[in-house]
Amino acid sequence: MRPLQKIQYCIRQFSTLRSVPKPSAWKTYAAVGAVSGSLFIYYQQRLKVNAASSNSSRIKSAWMSDPITSYEILEENPDEMRYKFEKMIMRVQGELCRLLEKEDNDKKFLVERWARKEGGGGITCIMQDGTVFEKAGVNISVVHGNLPPAAVAQMRSRGKDLTGKDLPFFATGISCVVHPKNPHVPTIHFNYRYFEVTDEDGSVQWWFGGGTDLTPYYLDKEDVSHFHKTLKTACDKHNKSYYPRFKKWCDDYFFVKHRGESRGVGCIFYDDLDNDDQDKIFKFATECADAVIPSYIPIVQKNKNKGYSYAERMWQLLRRGRYVEFNLVYDRGTKFGLMTPGARIESILMSLPLTARWEYCHEPESGSREEELLKVLKEPREWV
Amino acid sequence: MRPLQKIQYCIRQFSTLRSVPKPSAWKTYAAVGAVSGSLFIYYQQRLKVNAASSNSSRIKSAWMSDPITSYEILEENPDEMRYKFEKMIMRVQGELCRLLEKEDNDKKFLVERWARKEGGGGITCIMQDGTVFEKAGVNISVVHGNLPPAAVAQMRSRGKDLTGKDLPFFATGISCVVHPKNPHVPTIHFNYRYFEVTDEDGSVQWWFGGGTDLTPYYLDKEDVSHFHKTLKTACDKHNKSYYPRFKKWCDDYFFVKHRGESRGVGCIFYDDLDNDDQDKIFKFATECADAVIPSYIPIVQKNKNKGYSYAERMWQLLRRGRYVEFNLVYDRGTKFGLMTPGARIESILMSLPLTARWEYCHEPESGSREEELLKVLKEPREWV
Numbered sequence: 001m002r003p004l005q006k007i008q009y010c011i012r013q014f015s016t017l018r019s020v021p022k023p024s025a026w027k028t029y030a031a032v033g034a035v036s037g038s039l040f041i042y043y044q045q046r047l048k049v050n051a052a053s054s055n056s057s058r059i060k061s062a063w064m065s066d067p068i069t070s071y072e073i074l075e076e077n078p079d080e081m082r083y084k085f086e087k088m089i090m091r092v093q094g095e096l097c098r099l100l101e102k103e104d105n106d107k108k109f110l111v112e113r114w115a116r117k118e119g120g121g122g123i124t125c126i127m128q129d130g131t132v133f134e135k136a137g138v139n140i141s142v143v144h145g146n147l148p149p150a151a152v153a154q155m156r157s158r159g160k161d162l163t164g165k166d167l168p169f170f171a172t173g174i175s176c177v178v179h180p181k182n183p184h185v186p187t188i189h190f191n192y193r194y195f196e197v198t199d200e201d202g203s204v205q206w207w208f209g210g211g212t213d214l215t216p217y218y219l220d221k222e223d224v225s226h227f228h229k230t231l232k233t234a235c236d237k238h239n240k241s242y243y244p245r246f247k248k249w250c251d252d253y254f255f256v257k258h259r260g261e262s263r264g265v266g267c268i269f270y271d272d273l274d275n276d277d278q279d280k281i282f283k284f285a286t287e288c289a290d291a292v293i294p295s296y297i298p299i300v301q302k303n304k305n306k307g308y309s310y311a312e313r314m315w316q317l318l319r320r321g322r323y324v325e326f327n328l329v330y331d332r333g334t335k336f337g338l339m340t341p342g343a344r345i346e347s348i349l350m351s352l353p354l355t356a357r358w359e360y361c362h363e364p365e366s367g368s369r370e371e372e373l374l375k376v377l378k379e380p381r382e383w384v
Numbered sequence: 385m386r387p388l389q390k391i392q393y394c395i396r397q398f399s400t401l402r403s404v405p406k407p408s409a410w411k412t413y414a415a416v417g418a419v420s421g422s423l424f425i426y427y428q429q430r431l432k433v434n435a436a437s438s439n440s441s442r443i444k445s446a447w448m449s450d451p452i453t454s455y456e457i458l459e460e461n462p463d464e465m466r467y468k469f470e471k472m473i474m475r476v477q478g479e480l481c482r483l484l485e486k487e488d489n490d491k492k493f494l495v496e497r498w499a500r501k502e503g504g505g506g507i508t509c510i511m512q513d514g515t516v517f518e519k520a521g522v523n524i525s526v527v528h529g530n531l532p533p534a535a536v537a538q539m540r541s542r543g544k545d546l547t548g549k550d551l552p553f554f555a556t557g558i559s560c561v562v563h564p565k566n567p568h569v570p571t572i573h574f575n576y577r578y579f580e581v582t583d584e585d586g587s588v589q590w591w592f593g594g595g596t597d598l599t600p601y602y603l604d605k606e607d608v609s610h611f612h613k614t615l616k617t618a619c620d621k622h623n624k625s626y627y628p629r630f631k632k633w634c635d636d637y638f639f640v641k642h643r644g645e646s647r648g649v650g651c652i653f654y655d656d657l658d659n660d661d662q663d664k665i666f667k668f669a670t671e672c673a674d675a676v677i678p679s680y681i682p683i684v685q686k687n688k689n690k691g692y693s694y695a696e697r698m699w700q701l702l703r704r705g706r707y708v709e710f711n712l713v714y715d716r717g718t719k720f721g722l723m724t725p726g727a728r729i730e731s732i733l734m735s736l737p738l739t740a741r742w743e744y745c746h747e748p749e750s751g752s753r754e755e756e757l758l759k760v761l762k763e764p765r766e767w768v
Contacts, residue, residue: 110744126744135744258722258729321736328712329722338642338713345642352705352742359738360510360519361496361730 063094065113065123068142081206081278082142082170085194088282089140089174090123092192092289097125097138099293100178103300104130109138114344118145124347128354132185132304136178137350144170147197154336155197158272164200171195173210174289175333177351178296183316184303186216186223187264187323188296189351191333192289194282208281209271212292213250215264215323217316219373221383223299224265228383230295231267231288238284243384246270251380256326261377263326267295315370317357324356447478449497449507452526465590465662466526466554469578472666473524473558474507476576476673481509481522483677484562487684488514493522498728502529508731512738516569516688520562521734528554531581538720539581542656548584555579557594558673559717561735562680567700568687570600570607571648571707572680573735575717576673578666592665593655596676597634599648599707601700603757605767607683608649612767614679615651615672622668627768630654635764640710645761647710651679699754701741708740 067074067090069083077083097109107130115121122141127133146166147155156162173193180187192210199205214227228247235242250269254262268288273281327334337348364370451458451474453467461467481493491514499505506525511517530550531539540546557577564571576594583589598611612631619626634653638646652672657665711718721732748754 112745128744135742137744258727317739321740324708324740325712325733328709329719335713343642346745349709349742350744354741354743355701356705356708356740356742357738358519358733358736358740360494360512360521360734 063090064097064109064111064125064138068113068121068123068140081194081282082172082196084282085172085285086140086142088286088289089172089192092174092292093123093125093138093140096176096293099297100127100133100136100138103297103304104132107131107133109136114347116143116145118143120144122344122347124350126350130181132180132182132300134179134181135350135354136176137347138174138176139347139350140172140174141347142172144168150339151336154332160197160205160272162197162199162205167200168198169196175351176292179320179353180300180304182304182306183217183308183312184220184306185300186214187320187353188292189213189215190289190292192285194285205274206278207272207274208285209273210285210288211246211250211253211267211269212288212295213254213264213267213269214296215319216373217319218312218369219265219376220299220303223302225383227265227295227299228267230291232384234287234291235268235284237287238280242270242284243268247382254326256322256330258329259322259325261322261374262380263323263377265376265383266380314357315364317355318359318362319373320353320356321358324352327351447474448481448493448495448509448522452497452505452507452524465578465666466556466580468666469556469669470524470526472670472673473556473576476558476676477507477509477522477524480560480677483681484511484517484520484522487681487688488516491515491517493520498731500527500529502527504528506728506731508734510734514565516564516566516684518563518565519734519738520560522558522560523731523734524556524558525731526556528552534723535720538716544581544589544656546581546583546589551584552582553580559735560676563704563737564684564688566688566690567601567692567696568604568690569684570598571704571737572676573597573599574673574676576669578669589658590662591656591658592669593657594669594672595630595634595637595651595653596672596679597638597648597651597653598680599703600757601703602696602753603649603760604683604687607686609767611649611679611683612651614675616768618671618675619652619668621671622664626654626668627652638710640706640714642713643706643709645706645758646764647707647761649760649767650764698741699748701739702743702746703757704737704740705742708736711735 067086069086074083074087101108104127107127109125109127112124112126113121114124120141120143122139122143125138127136129135145168147169149165151169152162152165152167171193173191175191175193177189178187190210190212192208194206194208196204196206212231214224216224232243232247235246246268247266249271250266251262253269254264254266256263273284329335331351334348334351337343338345364374451470453470458467458471485492488511491511493509493511496508496510497505498508504525504527506523506527509522511520514520529552531553533549535553536546536549536551555577557575559575559577561573562571574594574596576592578590578592580588580590596615598608600608616627616631619630630652631650633655634650635646637653638648638650640647657668713719715735718732718735721727722729748758
């Protein structure tokens with residue numbers, strides 16, 4: 001495999017980003033459902049900065065990079081949802097990256113900060129070929145501009161009442177996939193996002209979306225139960241109906257139709273959340289994002305040093321092939337991103353594992369642990 | 385990896401297939417463009433037979449299995465295009481499989497013969513984890529029934545003048561992908577097919593489609609030139625306009641939009657060929673299918689024993705990741721097959737490599753052989 005230097009080869013220049021316009025200029029922006037944070041990242045130029053080279057003590061101590069919106073704007077508008085959300089995901093990105101680095105013997109994330117010509121940008125943090133993590137990406141994006149017609153059509157098909165074309169939008173979110181090396185450590189994926197669209201009549205529609213789900217290679221019921229319980233606790237604090245509703249939504253969304261099986265053991269998934277006080281939903285999203293560390297890190301710590309066989313590793317790679325199938329064939333965000341001219345492909349496809357495998361007509365042995373997992377993937381269960 | 389026994393685990397029963405109706409009953413069938421031969425393989429039951437277990441001396445000496453259509457029907461109707469085509473692809477499958485086996489120190493193909501509830505079936509020949517070939521599939525299918533509405537819509541969008549729903553169709557074709565182990569041996573893909581559709585008014589539309597293309601990991605201009613020349617010679621015998629037209633069609637079809645690069649160095653691709661005498665087009669398709677062995681086997685023989693480094697192998701796996709991206713995101717046949725309920729997924733996805741890899745922001749070193757390949761993929765060239 002290629003050393004870190006090869007990857008850093010694509011870090012070409014250091015630059016600060018243009019700050020977004022003043023909040024007053026955004027007042028006409030609307031708000032509705034949600035698409036992946038990576039959807040609208042297109043025509044951007046890549047401006048990258050290694051966190052280590054920044055001279056801000058705040059960045060060094062907490063965030064992975066300078067934020068996309070300038071410090072001044074963030075500080076002057078503490079009640080604006082878009083900035084509250086950006087600060088929240090910057091904090092979550094920083095906390096998670098530091099913890100993952102610690103779990104991987106202090107291997108460091110590569111930090112790439114990029115700008116989008118039409119407005120905004122993102123911070124992509126990648127760890128590749130670590131001792132514990134084979135590939136981990138923790139990305140945030142804060143983008144604005146006009147919605148591509150395909151995005152408007154997609155939103156309408158989801159029931160959004162939007163009129164007109166070229167609607168101004170604002171989208172911000174955090175998206176993460178961690179593929180560990182040891183087949184006894186599951187893959188985690190999560191994504192939390194906030195969206196605003198301004199309709200033709202000037203009204204603003206906003207909505208929240210997100211979810212966290214687990215993809216184990218071997219079933220450890222205790223781990224899966226812990227994972228679901230942690231997210232259920234976060235949900236229950238806000239609305240007792242959330243966990244059962246969003247658990248089912250997750251099972252449905254991550255179903256790989258052509259295989260007749262789920263990608264993993266799910267957890268929660270929601271979209272278009274707008275039927276409550278904005279601050280309340282924000283607190284719920286924050287609660288979920290904050291649940292990632294306590295839901296996942298103990299599972300990593302418990303399993304990362306377990307021994308495994310060559311056959312177990314091959315099974316993991318085979319299951320990763322299924323992961324690739326889901327992401328390239330079904331995942332809304334990935335599909336939409338790939339079809340969007342000028343999208344930042346490397347940020348979208350960071351979700352793919354470092355390695356994957358396809359074996360013709362593979363079937364696990366009867367009574368094996370591999371078969372045990374497959375049964376669960378074919379018939380989703382309750383874990384709490 | 386799993387041994388052959390594991391794969392053979394899915395060979396469960398031996399059975400003969402129902403023969404297709406008498407030719408007279410097919411007279412009302414129509415003919416137009418083409419979709420992949422694997423498209424309509426759905427709701428089928430899998431009936432498999434190992435070629436070695438057959439008691440027909442003809443099979444042992446030439447074909448990989450009993451044909452899908454019974455021997456009697458094939459013999460009684462030597463002038464019917466559908467049977468002529470089936471016999472041609474049975475012969476090509478047999479010849480190619482035997483030759484690939486020979487190149488791989490007599491490792492044997494696994495032969496699976498399957499039936500489709502609605503009519504017809506296929507013969508899937510797979511070699512996995514050989515010494516020379518990491519994964520090779522040579523599949524034929526001979527299917528009939530009624531077109532799914534999505535297929536009719538797809539054909540209309542390609543300009544087919546079809547009226548009505550539930551149109552009877554007949555499709556037969558050979559489809560092959562060979563992924564060698566050595567990064568100095570390119571991957572080959574080819575597919576030749578014949579299609580008939582009966583319109584509502586009883587008129588039959590028929591058409592031919594197909595193509596052969598090469599995906600090298602390292603550029604050997606001599607090899608690529610030999611490959612293109614062989615297919616150009618086959619084309620030129622029939623129509624001097626074919627090679628330039630179909631070469632461009634191939635370059636366009638295998639372009640991976642989101643990467644801004646081609647899957648490989650192409651060669652020829654055509655579809656909806658119906659503007660000439662049926663027998664003339666059949667001879668052209670036969671000529672192309674027969675050109676596979678002289679175009680590819682010498683390249684295998686020349687390169688299969690070359691030494692290669694770990695870094696070269698990693699580059700091959702990375703390029704295979706791109707191959708997966710094309711097949712899952714763009715390839716018409718694969719996409720349509722995956723969306724078709726009950727499709728035989730293992731036959732459709734046999735085109736995916738055994739192993740693939742995704743590295744974040746990988747860029748080859750300046751002046752390297754890897755970069756040389758990328759330049760060619762970004763700007764298709766003339767090779768003859």
